[in-house]
Amino acid sequence: MAVTRYQIISLRVQHAGEILKFQHKIPAYLTCCTGFKLSMVGVMPPALMNTTLGRLSASFNSLKEEAITASLKHEVLAAKDFQQLEVQLHPGQIVSGVYVDEQLSEAFKPYRVNLYLRCTDKEGQTTKTKAACTTT
Amino acid sequence: MYDHLNHVQQQFKQREINIELQGFKTVTTQPGVLQYHIEAYNEYLLLTNSRVLPIGTRILSDTNSVEISSGQRRTEGLEEFSGLVSIELPRETTYFPIIEFIQIVKE
Amino acid sequence: MKNHKFQQIRVRVSDFGESVRINAQTDKQYARIRGVYVSLPDDLLLSGALLGLRVNNQEVFEDAHEVKLITSGHQVAPNKKFFFFEEHLEAGGSAIEGKFTDGGEEAFANNEAKLQLMQARKVQSGYLYEVKIYLWLTNEPS
Numbered sequence: 104m105a106v107t108r109y110q111i112i113s114l115r116v117q118h119a120g121e122i123l124k125f126q127h128k129i130p131a132y133l134t135c136c137t138g139f140k141l142s143m144v145g146v147m148p149p150a151l152m153n154t155t156l157g158r159l160s161a162s163f164n165s166l167k168e169e170a171i172t173a174s175l176k177h178e179v180l181a182a183k184d185f186q187q188l189e190v191q192l193h194p195g196q197i198v199s200g201v202y203v204d205e206q207l208s209e210a211f212k213p214y215r216v217n218l219y220l221r222c223t224d225k226e227g228q229t230t231k232t233k234a235a236c237t238t239t
Numbered sequence: 240m241y242d243h244l245n246h247v248q249q250q251f252k253q254r255e256i257n258i259e260l261q262g263f264k265t266v267t268t269q270p271g272v273l274q275y276h277i278e279a280y281n282e283y284l285l286l287t288n289s290r291v292l293p294i295g296t297r298i299l300s301d302t303n304s305v306e307i308s309s310g311q312r313r314t315e316g317l318e319e320f321s322g323l324v325s326i327e328l329p330r331e332t333t334y335f336p337i338i339e340f341i342q343i344v345k346e
Numbered sequence: 347m348k349n350h351k352f353q354q355i356r357v358r359v360s361d362f363g364e365s366v367r368i369n370a371q372t373d374k375q376y377a378r379i380r381g382v383y384v385s386l387p388d389d390l391l392l393s394g395a396l397l398g399l400r401v402n403n404q405e406v407f408e409d410a411h412e413v414k415l416i417t418s419g420h421q422v423a424p425n426k427k428f429f430f431f432e433e434h435l436e437a438g439g440s441a442i443e444g445k446f447t448d449g450g451e452e453a454f455a456n457n458e459a460k461l462q463l464m465q466a467r468k469v470q471s472g473y474l475y476e477v478k479i480y481l482w483l484t485n486e487p488s
């Protein structure tokens with residue numbers, strides 16, 4: 104039976120306009136990423152509700168596949184579903200990318216960004232994950 | 240000695256990106272203009288002279304972004320940009336450099 | 347084989363009411379554009395914002411197309427935020443052209459504090475805000 108693991112890349116944003124780079128090694132037993140989700144952790148002023156906090160770009164397989172670009176919005180009840188992805192992972196390779204804060208400086212409060220990657224150890228997927236990595 | 244072009248060739252080979260063209264691109268900045276935009280879709284621009292850029296210069300692209308700090312003013316780390324590349328010079332700058340990139344057009 | 351990519355097209359808006367031309371290109375390595383999702387930095391900006399889009403000179407949205415019809419709020423799951431194209435839209439290095447029109451300062455008529463923050467940013471950075479147009483590119487057949 105396939106296992107699903109959620110890799111979390113967590114970034115701390117400390118000032119307005121900050122640019123944060125990241126590198127994360129996905130364990131070699133995970134062979135496929137089927138989804139991603141960006142989430143904000145922290146307390147924000149109500150004035151920032153439904154505003155964009157920043158944007159993220161990420162590539163997989165040690166810069167071979169640029170698959171993700173996404174905006175992070177401050178939302179109270181964000182939908183819990185993941186954005187579909189189908190990345191066949193090369194064993195033990197790096198996910199790398201950058202997060203750019205885009206807030207108005209006067210309204211800034213430090214916060215944390217979590218990038219969740221939903222990955223599995225099987226190339227073929229269950230219907231639950233709605234995505235399938237094809238074998239190469 | 241560190242060789243930019245050799246490094247680029249090797250790294251793109253590792254990343255399994257075939258190169259259609261390797262060239263150079265420069266952006267000449269001038270007083271009164273703090274923002275510059277270059278379209279580099281299906282291309283990569285590798286910054287080669289970060290050490291001459293004023294501290295606080297921001298280069299934002301679709302795939303990578305940097306803000307030049309004193310630690311980044313070195314040659315070894317070739318920052319790579321793709322998509323719409325926006326260059327923002329700091330407001331207080333009195334120095335307007337020529338910004339140099341290695342341009343890689345992918346196959 | 348690469349299957350999915352979310353490509354962003356960033357559009358800088360310098361002033362309220364401004365119309366900005368869009369010129370971009372899709373990633374060569376993906377065959378078709380499955381959908382589009384437009385992200386504005388503040389929901390207030392949605393009022394009156396328009397987006398026209400052409401792919402390889404083929405009109406997809408007229409210039410008067412309202413952005414609120416191709417975006418969605420927080421209750422919509424990320425996977426469902428996209429507006430899906432029924433027809434086959436070629437990616438593979440296609441030329442993306444279009445026009446984004448800001449809805450004007452009136453969007454902030456009931457929020458003076460936010461309007462001032464926006465104007466402060468314009469002084470600070472030289473532009474009001476950036477629109478992100480996310481294209482869902484895929485190699486899956488339509």
